[in-house]
Amino acid sequence: MDNFIFHSPTKFIFGKGREDSVGGLLSEAGAKKVLIHYGSGSVVRSGLLARIKASLEKEQIQYVELGGVLPNPVDSMVYKGIDLCREEKVDFVLAVGGGSTIDSAKAIALGVPYQGDFWDYFESGDAPEKVLPVATVLTIAAAGSEGSEHTVITRLNGSKKRGYGHPKMRPLFSILNPALTQTLPKNQTAAGAADIMAHIFERYMTNTKDVEVSDRLCEALLLTMLREVPKAISDPNNYEARANIMWAGMIAHNDLVGVGREQDWSSHAIEHELSSLYGIAHGAGLAVVFPAWMHFVMQHDIARFAQLATRVFGCEMDYFHPENTGRQGIERLEAFFSSIDLPTRFQELGGQEKDIPYLAEHIGIGSGRLGYFVPLSTEDVIEIYKWMCRPTKRA
């Protein structure tokens, strides 16, 4: 196990009706004027936004609103938010929505106190001096942004999708009411599940030895997802399934299960190109990318894939041919994604094979590094994209 620091100071307020406490929590945190940031009209239509405002008004907290965050949040909205916060002297950013809204809120909170362009941080990776405090009311179990220090923003000019993270961007508090996710359509529930599972796989696939405790915790979360997601898909109103998924989604990405081990985030980068070019849901892209990436890298550590297959996917170990067990695990993952109607092929994302060289080049590996479990070259990425185009078994 490698040396590490783990610090997850976010306060999680979990359960039914919890969003009504938001005003009190903001007041406790000393917020004077809040930006309420949200995405689509669904938080308006459901009455959630009105309830949030009522809770703030009860505590005499001032606020301004900014809605319209896109599923893949863009820099133009961040600039708009920064300007608004400066004009209105906002001292606290409250995100009401899913990962995109929270990521947009974090980028705004990062940009407000900074003299230059917030995008500088995404290019340089430098640490910020100050970030406005951020809190969240989560409405989608997926990105894990409610408990993480990360944000992912798309720069429209050049369609670059890039991530940035710093401990100062961890939300001060996050309100998680699983009932708010009951209105999600099935495809969003499924895409969110794929995102959560990807966050676990990206930590699970490591070259660090002797990491039994985090291996086991990763497996625990994956087993939870395999059991609970189909319940939420077949009955969207299943509160208990929603609750298990929502809490697993937070733990999957606050890094508890990833500390002390090298991680591999190349799949996320490979997917970011897809959602950036085709405008698809990140989770849907990940459902296509992950089995393909696993297929490409499995030979690097067959034992690890066999462990995953037996402990998580219930495969019987073939002691004489462990690669068969590993392969069966990947097939079961793909079958699981199919069973919840996620795409598993490039074409299903609207992808065209002719775009593959562009996609691979655009990641911009250059002299940099993509991946730690297995470092990938641009040619490797092309191979992985091509594998996504293979015919389905059903076809």
Place this chain on the structure above:
Amino acid sequence: MDNFIFHSPTKFIFGKGREDSVGGLLSEAGAKKVLIHYGSGSVVRSGLLARIKASLEKEQIQYVELGGVLPNPVDSMVYKGIDLCREEKVDFVLAVGGGSTIDSAKAIALGVPYQGDFWDYFESGDAPEKVLPVATVLTIAAAGSEGSEHTVITRLNGSKKRGYGHPKMRPLFSILNPALTQTLPKNQTAAGAADIMAHIFERYMTNTKDVEVSDRLCEALLLTMLREVPKAISDPNNYEARANIMWAGMIAHNDLVGVGREQDWSSHAIEHELSSLYGIAHGAGLAVVFPAWMHFVMQHDIARFAQLATRVFGCEMDYFHPENTGRQGIERLEAFFSSIDLPTRFQELGGQEKDIPYLAEHIGIGSGRLGYFVPLSTEDVIEIYKWMCRPTKRA
């Protein structure tokens, strides 16, 4: 899943050599004068205390020292610490040691700003207005106090062992260097393991339904312990095993795996009477108490015991007689404790059967409640103590 709040703001600095950063961390936290609190002479002999002092001196942080905390920490030491902190105008308490030292440090930090007797909090359960900040350098993987809001203190007058907890007592930071646990004798390593496993069982045994994610996380930690503890027992210098156990021990008790579910801490209370009367290690007592308690309550929820037996102890499910599977799980737990040379019988703790009525009465159930999974009467507790006296299979 029940509604809950989870807030674990402690910063964990984990790995080899991390104790050398303690001065910098204290300086960052604004500490001016620190009480260094420790237990036995081993932290002196090993040179750890000298390294800690050197780190503080480098940052020009003043300190006073108080050693001699007993394995079951007592109120007289707490009073001594409170007096010393007031005289010396200490503003930060640093515990260097295991759970007993950390618990003693928390009680001191609780008592210093309070006008009355710190024990008031243990009787009333009231929330404190202020607590001095606490940090830890952990030397034993066991109690989980490095990440928890709890403390357990023995009151010498009347030999009462009582617990108290409040979020303000969570350590500000905790330094976890697994190498510091390599010098522990086998019996202390084993007793620590039993304590960690008990913290998991106490959360696992619940009547709350649909808690798959926390069930799975509990099981993940137990599986880790079953695999790693025997390695650390057979080779005390196995850093990797020590690291997995140490991190599992923290997660087992910062309540991540216990939120959203009713818990049952009656076993801890039953054990506290044993360690209070016979002066034994808490973990050794738990190894005796747990299988007996499980035997007594299993009929209440056979499915849960069968789940534990199959998922954690590798038992094959007997679908027609699930109680056989559940019982086999308990037997395997007992066999595991035996395999690491922990006691499993009352007599091995120096217990005498004639003490049983006194022990059971002394818990003081009265009109109160002991246990949530299965509420226990004084008669039930007597039954459980008696079961601990049964002949061993080997005999």
